[in-house]
Amino acid sequence: MSIDDELGVDDDTDDDNADYVTFDMTGERYAFPMSRVQEIIRMPSVVKVPLGPPSLEGLANLRGRVLPVVSLRTCCDMPGAEHDETTRVIVVDGGVPLGFVVDRVASVISIDPAAMESADSVQSTVNSDVLIGVIKTDGSSMTSVLDVDRLVGGQFDGLAARAASRDLAGAGRAVPQADEDDAESDDTLELVSFAVEGQEYALPIDQVQEIVQAPESVSHVPNAGSRVLGVIDLRGRLLPVVSMRRVFGLPMTDLEPQNRIVVVSLPGNGVVGVVMDTVREVLRVPHQLVAPLPSFVAGDGRKSEVESVCRLEDGKRLVSVLSVNRMFDSPEVRNEIAEHQSRGETAEMAEDQRAADDGRGDEELFVVFRLDEEEYAVDVDAVQEIIRVPDALIRVPKSYDFVEGLVNLRGTVLPVVDLRTRLGLVRTERDERQRIVVLIIGGVRTGFIVDSVAEVARVGRHVLEPAPELSAEQARLVSRVANLPEQKRMLLLVQVDQLLAAEQAQKLEEVVADEALAAV
Incomplete structure (x- = not known):
């Protein structure tokens, strides 16, 4: 009007x-x-x-x-x-x-x-x-x-x-794009850190596509090379998997629940999964604390996979930064990976064809859940599983207010967060409709209690738009909105990786590790 x-x-x-x-x-x-x-x-x-x-x-x-x-x-x-x-x-x-x-x-x-x-x-x-x-x-x-x-x-x-x-x-003037955070990122190196045989390593975050939990087993391929374990199915596509232990010449161990597969980008647009003992955290390290690896360290005339070292906590904590290019600079290893990738081309083409046939090329899939009578959604690929809320959870003393406790999920300790409390909403009594949506946050599998799970929704990309930036924390957590006026609905799309800050994810990981040790 x-x-x-x-x-x-x-x-x-x-x-x-x-x-x-x-x-x-x-x-x-x-x-x-x-x-x-x-x-x-x-x-x-x-x-x-x-x-x-x-x-x-x-x-x-x-x-x-x-x-x-x-x-x-x-x-x-x-x-x-x-x-x-x-x-x-x-x-x-x-x-x-x-x-x-x-x-x-x-x-x-x-x-x-x-x-x-x-x-x-x-x-x-x-x-x-x-x-x-x-x-x-x-x-x-x-x-x-x-x-x-x-x-x-x-x-x-x-x-x-x-x-x-x-x-x-x-007015025709240049708009500065960088804010204080951007300026800080220019002076820092962003890394994903992980552990292998008790030693801490890291990869540049721009080379990491995603981090997934290691499956119970990997499909081994006859006559595979020493580094390539085999292939796994990653959402309909075959992903070659390499053991970081084999890369370092360390003894092999069976895959365990705490193992993570870091999916990295290779030169030539290829991807490969690298099995790590565990993923620790995302680091922002000032460049002045990063030093190149001395040339005499590599030995045997070959380049070391480590290209630099971060000196943290006044030098008490050293993190070795790896180079993806150096990790896979051997022609033999590249040929092995290429061979495994070629075996997945048929599956990838079939998946692309199915997406084209059912119109998913212009759509995204979301798991929709409810909180306080409003509808939220997360990318379906970020959801590991959805389970009922158990009758009792193991309470964690001196933890965050939004941490409800721990649950034993098929032998794995799962921290559980009350998503209402995390988002500043009023807590509610437990009921039969509530569910735990299991996501991976900062390499830690974490459950989030929601009021109910509604559906898996196909949403056209044309109805997705940036959420208004109403506050700094809201803008990080709710990044987009699916506006569906015909259905008289509006879905608030949650950024999974922003649900927990790095230090919160690390504290949850420490709680899980302590509980696992106590259970031994």
């Missing part, structure tokens, strides 16, 4: 006057400059978003667009109120559309700019930081004019930053 339709405004106005949309809150009258108001709508149904600012009421669907809706009362430190038939949402241009909930919209007024007094000379019940000025009308009545940009910036730094970037781009 347009502003004029909502308020019954005549189009004949004086071009020399300034126009304002006026509205009421807590019995007082306020206004926004009409130039910043896009439209006025009734209070829509909203999807609540976890970890957003207190003023956020949720996300609404506005003709196919995702609209963040916030309470203007909360923004202005006023007491809350129930919505009723007079409640309206004023949609403003805040860099991206943003809706402010107000008690009632009054009218559009046109005034002489000289009729406004500066905010410096008046007092108001709202924070003066968001006040532009005051319009005096009808003798004693006053209308406070609020600053849209300061309201948006005070509540949503991400939206304000996006607006600033857009304004700079529109």
Whole structure:
């Protein structure tokens, strides 16, 4: 609905006057400059978003667009109120559309700019930081004019930053893309660390495609080379698997639940899985703490797989950084891997054909679950399995508040997290509908308790869009939204790798290791 339709405004106005949309809150009258108001709508149904600012009421669907809706009362430190038939949402241009909930919209007024007094000379019940000025009308009545940009910036730094970037781009100036985190990443080396025979190694994170749990067995291939264990099925594709122990010339051991397969990229667009004893954590190491490996260390005229060493904890902890190219620089090993990869081409082509036949080329698959009456989703490939919540969990003392405890899953210790608590929602009593969704976070298999699991949904890529950046933590956890207006649904897509910070994942791994040792 347009502003004029909502308020019954005549189009004949004086071009020399300034126009304002006026509205009421807590019995007082306020206004926004009409130039910043896009439209006025009734209070829509909203999807609540976890970890957003207190003023956020949720996300609404506005003709196919995702609209963040916030309470203007909360923004202005006023007491809350129930919505009723007079409640309206004023949609403003805040860099991206943003809706402010107000008690009632009054009218559009046109005034002489000289009729406004500066905010410096008046007092108001709202924070003066968001006040532009005051319009005096009808003798004693006053209308406070609020600053849209300061309201948006005070509540949503991400939206304000996006607006600033857009304004700079529109003015033909270069928009700086790097923030403080980007600048920090330029000065740091990001690594995935793991252990082999008690020693700590690492690979550059940009060479790691994913980390999966080692299966119970690997399909061995007759006459395979010394390093290649065989192949495994990775979501319909055959993946050659190499033993890091064999690469290092160490004694072989049977595959165990704590073993992980690190899938790395090879030169020439190939991939191979490397079996590690266990994966530890993601490291961000300043470059000044990284030194190249001395040339005399390799010996026997061959290059060492280690290309540099990180000196951590004042030199008490040394992490050897491996080079994927050096690990597989032997022609024999490359030929072995290529031979195994060729055996998977038929399976890959068949999978691609099936995807094309059923239309999955333009779709993504998600496991949909519910929390607090809202629908969330994670990529189906990230889900290891879904199990019932056991009657009892082993409590973990001095752990995070969101850690419910540990469960024995077929001989493996599984840490269990209450996802409601992790996302800042209210805990609920256990019931029969709840399930544990098992994911791998930072190399640790972790279970997350959800209210219920709804379905595996096919979602077209054309309905996926970035989630509004309402807070830093929310932007990391809920990165995208699947807007499905025909179904009157909105799915909040969760970034699995952001559910636990690196130190949290490491602490859970330590808890699991301690429990496993105690059980021996």
